[in-house]
Amino acid sequence: EGTDLLLRLAEKADMLLEGFRPGVMERLGLGPETVLVRNPALIYGRMTGFGQDGPLAGRAGHDITYLAYSGVLHAIGHADGRPVPPLNLVADYGGGAMMLVAGVLAALFQRSRTGKGEVIDAAMVDGASMLAVPLHALMAAGLWSDKRGANLLDSGAPFYDTYETSDGRHIAIGCLEPQFFAEFARLLPLDERFASGQYDKALWPPMRAAIADRIRQKPRDDWDRLFAQTDACVAPVLSLQEAKHHPHNRARNASVTAGAFERPAPAPRFSSSQPTLATMPGDEDLLPSTMLARFGFAKAEIDDLVKSGLLTDN
Numbered sequence: 001e002g003t004d005l006l007l008r009l010a011e012k013a014d015m016l017l018e019g020f021r022p023g024v025m026e027r028l029g030l031g032p033e034t035v036l037v038r039n040p041a042l043i044y045g046r047m048t049g050f051g052q053d054g055p056l057a058g059r060a061g062h063d064i065t066y067l068a069y070s071g072v073l074h075a076i077g078h079a080d081g082r083p084v085p086p087l088n089l090v091a092d093y094g095g096g097a098m099m100l101v102a103g104v105l106a107a108l109f110q111r112s113r114t115g116k117g118e119v120i121d122a123a124m125v126d127g128a129s130m131l132a133v134p135l136h137a138l139m140a141a142g143l144w145s146d147k148r149g150a151n152l153l154d155s156g157a158p159f160y161d162t163y164e165t166s167d168g169r170h171i172a173i174g175c176l177e178p179q180f181f182a183e184f185a186r187l188l189p190l191d192e193r194f195a196s197g198q199y200d201k202a203l204w205p206p207m208r209a210a211i212a213d214r215i216r217q218k219p220r221d222d223w224d225r226l227f228a229q230t231d232a233c234v235a236p237v238l239s240l241q242e243a244k245h246h247p248h249n250r251a252r253n254a255s256v257t258a259g260a261f262e263r264p265a266p267a268p269r270f271s272s273s274q275p276t277l278a279t280m281p282g283d284e285d286l287l288p289s290t291m292l293a294r295f296g297f298a299k300a301e302i303d304d305l306v307k308s309g310l311l312t313d314n
Contacts, residue, residue: 002310003029010035012295015043015104021060022052032119042117043107047100049091051123063088063124066095070128075135079149079156095127152176158208159184159198162237169220170237173211184232188214287313 007030010016016035018025025031025046032044049066050056056069064085067073072091077084100122107118138144144151155161159181162170175181178198185195194207215223220236227234238246244255244262256265258277266275284290288311289302305311 001308005305005310006030007035007038009292009295010042011039013039013042014108015045017045017047017100017104019047022048022057036117036119040117041111041115043104043111043120044117045100045104045120045122047096047122047124049096049124051126052121063090063092066091066124067128069125070095070132072128072132074146075132075148075154077148077155079147081149083148090131091124091128094131095129096122096124099127099130156204158204158211161208163212163215165218165220165223166216167219171215171220171223172235172237173233174235175233180231180233183230184227184234187226187230187232190214289313 018030026033032046035044036042046052048057049061050059050069064073067085067090068083070091073083073085075083076086100120103120103122107120111117135144138151139146148154150156153160157176159173159175162172164170173184175184181198182195184190188211190207191210194203194210197203197207223234224236236242243249249255254265255262256277257263266277269275289306292302292305292311293299302311306313
């Protein structure tokens with residue numbers, strides 16, 4: 001009966017998204033080969049860690065698991081340290097959810113031309129790997145080493161890294177271009193042999209030591225004030241709470257209140273419309289009975305489903 005209920009919903013839906021291990025929806029009688037018969041225009045999105053097939057398809061995991069299999073985790077961290085998990089942003093959200101969104105949007109565009117639905121296989125390992133395509137291109141060109149912390153963008157370069165300040169906080173430096181590095185070197189200040197030898201890798205170890213020693217002499221906010229109106233590409237490393245209250249983010253209304261907490265506003269922004277916040281869990285609009293009514297179920301039928309125990313609004 002529950003399967004029949006979902007199939008009825010699918011008949012009127014634009015898309016169905018599921019995140020079970022491969023085969024679960026099929027065992028429930030809700031696989032794409034069944035659902036698309038009821039609604040050939042449905043976009044059926046499937047998000048997993050390893051994809052719908054392959055030797056690891058049925059294996060459990062989390063962001064760090066999928067990131068490890070993509071090769072990306074190995075590339076993140078300093079040369080003298082272990083790989084560092086970048087929270088759960090790269091595989092879960094970047095390689096998983098955002099790739100699924102991109103797939104859904106592409107499928108919706110295709111449907112607008114063909115009238116046909118699509119099944120999307122979004123694997124977090126695949127997505128995280130795709131985010132690293134530029135690194136693979138650099139490696140193929142001989143411009144990237146598989147050794148962690150030895151490259152331009154992985155903290156290998158002393159002018160693209162974070163440094164501890166005198167108050168135990170940090171600043172981020174990212175002056176890759178010569179003109180930006182020149183401004184950084186002038187304001188720090190940095191010895192002329194380093195200022196004129198930005199891309200001389202033999203100078204990178206002593207340059208890093210010189211920058212670190214200088215940065216440790218002042219608190220973070222002093223450095224922020226020094227570099228604030230420059231193109232030296234220096235920024236304070238803000239905590240999540242600090243970021244919400246930074247003047248730039250406040251000026252752009254980058255935080256909004258949702259329920260009981262303040263969170264980042266929707267992004268990106270549009271010129272002719274204003275994105276709205278997603279409905280929060282617990283809101284009346286998300287109650288199963290409300291959603292069934294929106295799909296055309298009569299109140300009496302909804303009441304019967306509640307009485308049978310198949311549906312609950314708790």
